[in-house]
Amino acid sequence: MNRLLHIIASPRGSLSRTLTLSASFLEEIKKKHPRLIIDELDLYTEALPDMFSETVSGKYVLLEGKSIPVELKPRWKEIETHINRFMAANIILLSTPMWNFGMPYRLKHYFDVIIQPRHLFYYGEKGVEGLARGKSIFVVSTRGGDYSANSPIRSCDHLEPHLRVIFDFIGVPDPVFYNSEPMDTGGEELCRELLNKGLEQVKKLVPELL
Numbered sequence: 109m110n111r112l113l114h115i116i117a118s119p120r121g122s123l124s125r126t127l128t129l130s131a132s133f134l135e136e137i138k139k140k141h142p143r144l145i146i147d148e149l150d151l152y153t154e155a156l157p158d159m160f161s162e163t164v165s166g167k168y169v170l171l172e173g174k175s176i177p178v179e180l181k182p183r184w185k186e187i188e189t190h191i192n193r194f195m196a197a198n199i200i201l202l203s204t205p206m207w208n209f210g211m212p213y214r215l216k217h218y219f220d221v222i223i224q225p226r227h228l229f230y231y232g233e234k235g236v237e238g239l240a241r242g243k244s245i246f247v248v249s250t251r252g253g254d255y256s257a258n259s260p261i262r263s264c265d266h267l268e269p270h271l272r273v274i275f276d277f278i279g280v281p282d283p284v285f286y287n288s289e290p291m292d293t294g295g296e297e298l299c300r301e302l303l304n305k306g307l308e309q310v311k312k313l314v315p316e317l318l
């Protein structure tokens with residue numbers, strides 16, 4: 109059964125440009141694949157476990173090839189719930205704005221929670237092996253400025269390169285991006301134009317076959 113996890117990394121609800129664009133993607137994918145199950149994960153309303161000393165120690169336990177000790181299990185249950193939700197999906201739609209040249213803090217927090225050894229990656233004899241292989245990942249992103257190919261501030265985009273490294277690390281080397289920019293620095297009319305164009309463009313990312 110095809111299952112899509114929609115990770116929402118903008119807190120702006122109906123005002124979010126990013127969510128406006130990804131809604132068009134979702135509408136199209138539902139049309140093409142009516143039996144698709146959609147799980148929505150709003151990173152601003154969903155509880156994410158703090159990664160304090162005790163919780164982080166579990167990561168090192170796993171790296172050493174041992175099991176999570178009994179006293180850590182209640183805290184790790186929350187982490188494993190998030191990991192299982194991510195791993196249960198064969199399609200990931202990530203809706204994220206750029207914040208301070210990179211990803212919003214709740215999205216980084218989420219990755220710090222779920223990217224755990226022997227769950228999402230494995231250090232084997234051949235080096236790192238990603239364990240999320242086979243997933244299709246789509247990223248819809250909006251940015252206030254313009255970081256596209258010929259822009260003088262292209263190198264300030266630490267969002268797309270960071271996400272690419274993360275997804276490659278967990279075994280997905282080919283995520284598909286749609287970045288809409290500049291949403292703020294070009295004025296309201298350009299913003300509207302970009303949104304109208306984006307609503308059509310993101311539909312084209314939807315695959316015929318899942």
Ligand SMILES: Cc1cc2nc3c(=O)[nH]c(=O)nc-3n(C[C@H](O)[C@H](O)[C@H](O)COP(=O)(O)O)c2cc1C
Nearest residue numbers: 118124125126205206207208209250251252253291
């Ligand atoms: C906290 C914060 C930080 C931001 N930092 C940047 C930035 O570094 N570069 C940029 O181009 N836009 C930045 N923006 C603008 C957003 O990326 C832009 O408005 C985007 O379209 C917002 O997406 P949303 O409507 O889906 O929330 C920032 C916005 C916020 C709220």
